[in-house]
Amino acid sequence: MERIVVYAKFLAILGAALFVLDRVLLALELRGIIAYRRYGLSPGSVGNALLGVHGLLEPAKRYAVEQQMAAETHREQDDEGGPDQAGGKGKGDRAGA
Numbered sequence: 001m002e003r004i005v006v007y008a009k010f011l012a013i014l015g016a017a018l019f020v021l022d023r024v025l026l027a028l029e030l031r032g033i034i035a036y037r038r039y040g041l042s043p044g045s046v047g048n049a050l051l052g053v054h055g056l057l058e059p060a061k062r063y064a065v066e067q068q069m070a071a072e073t074h075r076e077q078d079d080e081g082g083p084d085q086a087g088g089k090g091k092g093d094r095a096g097a
Helices: 002-030 043-057 059-080
Strands: none
Touching: none
């Protein structure tokens, strides 16, 4: 009978620990740190990871990965915007000032 109580306590502690771990991972996912449960990985990100591994085996593939990552970085910088864009005005620019 004591074994059942020990197993029950163990399962209760294990369940609570898994619940807390799940909540921590969900919080990290909402901050954009990891992809856990709600937001799955896109097929493109899996392909990029495989190209990276393949680049270790074939140096010619490494060049393709570097070019693709540079294009993605350039695209992300364009999305951020800023006063250096053509025709755009910075926060301090005012018409007629």
